[in-house]
Amino acid sequence: MSSLQFDIAHLLAGSLVLASFMMLYQDRLYALLNVYVLHAGVLALSVGWQAYVQQAPHLYITALIALVFKAIIIPVALHRIIKRLGIHREIENVIGIGLTMMAGIGLVALSMVVMLRVTPGADALAREDLAFALSVVLLGLLIMVTRRNAVSQVVGFMSLENGLVLAATGAKGMPLVVEISVAFSVLIAFIVIGIFLFRIRERFDSVDVQALDRFRGERR
């Protein structure tokens, strides 16, 4: 692999981490969703580049799935959900942005240390790729943990899944079946969560998960 190809792969994976960071400090739902579109688009580019570099045509299909499902269909659907729920004006931040960003930086550092220590024998691209992918996964989890709104938790979950796809394409030879099944599971999870959102909304007039806690008689 030439140094330019490696650099571009590196750049795209790094951009994905950057997009994750951008998602971390969005406090409006539409903005979060738009950054997620960017996230998915960068993922599609990154996977496409891997397909080109590895000369693996089936990865093009993966890239296409990422582009169509994650960058178009799901965000559009979420847009409509937000509009129908009427929560597009809501602002949420659970922990201060500064603290969240610090935690995110810590997580990226952690995943670098872990991956570089665990995979000394693997080839350079896979190592870097896995380190970035783990950062994306951890940042996705961080988004889920720090958000209160169910829609933004869904978005966090899907960015987490993007990290998994990145990891899978970085390692050579993952069969297409796995990716298709992962994509479908995400789709189904999305549908299920969407239905649940409306059910929660019907019952509690809110998709703030705190309403569930109040319903269970919890103190915070």
Place this chain on the structure above:
Amino acid sequence: MIAVALWSVAALLALAPAGIVLSTRPRGSIILYGGCLIATSTLCVTALSGLLFFPHLAPSATLPIGLPWLGAHFRLDALSAFFLVVVNLGGTAASLFALGYFRHEDSPGRVLPFYPAYLAAMNVVVLANDAFSFLVAWEFMSLTSWAMVVSHHREAENVRAGYIYLLMASFGTLALLLAFGLLASGAGYDFDAIRASHPSAALSGVVVILVLLGAGSKAGLVPLHAWLPLAHPAAPSHVSALMSGVMTKVAVYGFVRIVFDLVPEPVWWWSMMVLLVGGPTATLGVLYALMQRDIKRVLAYSTIENIGIIFTGLGLALAFKAEGLDWVAALAFTAAMLHVFNHALFKSLLFFGAGAVLGATGERDMEKLGGLIHRMPKTAFAMLVGCVAISALPPFNGFVSEWLTFQAILLSPQLPSWGLKLVIPAVGGLLALAAAFAAACFVKLYGISFLGRPRSDVAASAHETDRFSLTAMFALAAFCLIAGILPGLFIDALAPVSKDMVGNIMPHQVGLQWLTIVPIAESRSSYNGLLVFLFAALCGTTAATAIHRLASDRLRRAPAWDCGYPDADPAIQYSASSFSQPIRRVFGSVIFGAREIGEMPPPSSPLPARLQVELHDLIWDGLYAPIAKAIGFATDRINILQFFSIRRYLTLVFVALVVLLLVVAL
């Protein structure tokens, strides 16, 4: 041969679902117990022929069930054959007894599906030749017996018994699971593979401790016995007989199979452990038994005593085997096995008798019985045989096995290790004490329940039990006598078992003059049950004849000496508590924390005088109650985890992940 055995077990398993259908039919119980009778007697005959005629054949079979890469292995060597005989002799007797007894039970249908499954499970434990089948059958045995313990679940006491039983059974299975896990670490779960592997001494030691916990909790070793006196009496009587007489023996089998067969050469401190548990178990078990008023509970505690005797024998066998004196080890091992057989006989007999009394009077409390020898003479006779046998009086079988155990104890000075030299005589002292208490205990049980005058109306109007129950009891009583007067036959039959397990056998007994048994050498000790029996029978007959012929043979009924109080009330007879009062006063304050509170009103007061006795189970208070309290405290604290919000659960997952990654990174 093993095919016959496995087909019989399959028949028992097939009877279990049939029991669900049969439980609603009027004659269902008869069909089911009849089927169990046929299947268990087939198994018994098969195993007996295997033990007597082909002891070194050890046929094995593998069935394609269970774990896919392992299958289910079965093997019928001498040890399995012997325990199959014990299990199925008990099973046959219990099925025969149940044919008549089920009429006295309310809702007998509840037991029907579980009874054959329970019998099948015990058989599979004994036949299994790999750890997986063994454990599955072991757990199945626990669960089916649990279902029968709670068959009368309307009584709160039974539910509590079932709960504690379930907890202890799980604990025991866990210990066995860990033991097999350690054993299988180098070999796999097949017993043949485990036998061929050579685990290190430290690992074997841990395995022995775990097995002592696992099998010991099932057998009822102190202090793991707490469930036994609760669960055994709670079940219907024929099931109590199986649980006490047979299931505890299956636990002994598990111990012997692992410690004598699967684990390599023993080390002396293993035997020290077993002895230090066995001796106190015997004494404490019988002391507890003496304090009870409930017939079935007395019998259950007495089971603990006998398990203590058996484990003492096994501990002696381990000690002598570890020190290379394998001819004494053979003696101790044979004594233990003989006691396994004997205890299965007389404990089943006694539980049947208790069941007959329960069926006739509806009472288990001795203080409400009395005088049953006149109303149930045949049951009373069979019970008398059982009581004499379990009290280890010659010429019955209990004496032989306990005597052989003492013969082994008397050889302990030959051991080189000083620790064992000091411990074994002390354990022997405990056993002697236990034997004396056992006699007192059964004098009390028999005397209070069957002799004297009825203490309640139900006892006064009791009727003799049915023919099936009587047949079962008399068959077992006959076996007790035969095993007592012809012990040589039984010792010789056990030779292949002892050869397999400890590597040596006792001297050949059949063919000695007058059917004497000589455990070591004629110059040292010998016992002749037949002569004792003939002497006792002759003396008794002569004395009876002489008295009746030479004096008066007229039956004369006259008022008993009444201390000057005419019209004596049955309540002024010796009661169960008053009979055991001297022993309670001597031992009770230390072992039971007993306190007697006497309230004597002033001379002119019309209030009655009262004597209150408080007994505490120190083992329960000191061991089980703190554990239960600690678990309760911990679960109260952990309970918070159940009421987190989704986000907090996510945070927990997240933090756990980050911590694990940190562990990897640093």
